[in-house]
Amino acid sequence: MRRPTRRPTRSEQDELTAHVKSLYKAIWAVARRIPRGKVATYGQVAELAGIPGGARVAGAAMRSSKGLPWQRVLGKRGKNRAGVAILDPVGAAVQRRLLEGEGVEVTDRGLIDLVRFGWVPLR
DNA sequence: CTCTTGACCACTC
DNA sequence: AGAGTGGCCAAGA
Numbered sequence: 001m002r003r004p005t006r007r008p009t010r011s012e013q014d015e016l017t018a019h020v021k022s023l024y025k026a027i028w029a030v031a032r033r034i035p036r037g038k039v040a041t042y043g044q045v046a047e048l049a050g051i052p053g054g055a056r057v058a059g060a061a062m063r064s065s066k067g068l069p070w071q072r073v074l075g076k077r078g079k080n081r082a083g084v085a086i087l088d089p090v091g092a093a094v095q096r097r098l099l100e101g102e103g104v105e106v107t108d109r110g111l112i113d114l115v116r117f118g119w120v121p122l123r
Numbered sequence: 124c125t126c127t128t129g130a131c132c133a134c135t136c
Numbered sequence: 137a138g139a140g141t142g143g144c145c146a147a148g149a
Contacts, residue, residue, distance in 0.1 A: 023145095023146075041131090041132095042130070042131055042132090043131070043132065046131085046145085051145065051146085052144090052145090053131095053132085053143085053144045053145065054131090054144070054145045054146070055131040055132060055144080055145085056128095056129055056130090056131045056132090056144070056145065056146080057129090057131090057144095057145055057146050057147085058130085058131080059129065059130040059131060060128095060129060060130080060145095060146075060147075061130095061146095062130055063129085063130050064147095070130075073130075074130090075130080075131065075132085076131075076132060076133085088130085091130080095130095125149105126148105126149085127147105127148090127149080128146105128147090128148085128149100129145105129146100129147095131143105131144085131145105132142105132143085132144080133141105133142090133143085133144105134140105134141085134142090134143105135139105135140085135141080135142105136138105136139090136140085136141105
């Protein structure tokens with residue numbers, strides 16, 4: 001019932017759709033903008049890509065791509081893919097290692113403080 | 124076109 | 137804190 005949605009503003013749409021057509025490409029474009037040492041959530045990426053509420057789509061897009069900074073995209077609340085970490089402990093470990101290499105602090109439980117490391121896109 | 128699936132999200136217990 | 141439930145959107149069979 002909750003709709004944490006907010007349709008992207010005109011400028012946000014323009015900025016992305018002007019250069020990319022497909023949703024995946026839009027998502028990838030957003031992911032690529034995440035600076036080193038910062039992280040973003042799937043929901044955030046999806047919204048910026050013009051898909052409010054499409055966090056799952058963002059996940060699918062990241063998964064089906066290569067050479068992207070996928071490690072900088074996390075689940076909400078800084079959850080480092082906790083849900084699937086059990087199914088994919090290797091991937092989770094790799095992600096953690098990559099982030100720590102960029103200066104992002106990750107707790108033993110795979111949590112990241114979004115207040116400190118969350119990416120705040122400037123327009 | 125219907126049904127299932129998914130690197131998700133949020134609420135409730 | 138952990139599990140269950142329902143909802144979101146798009147892709148693929």
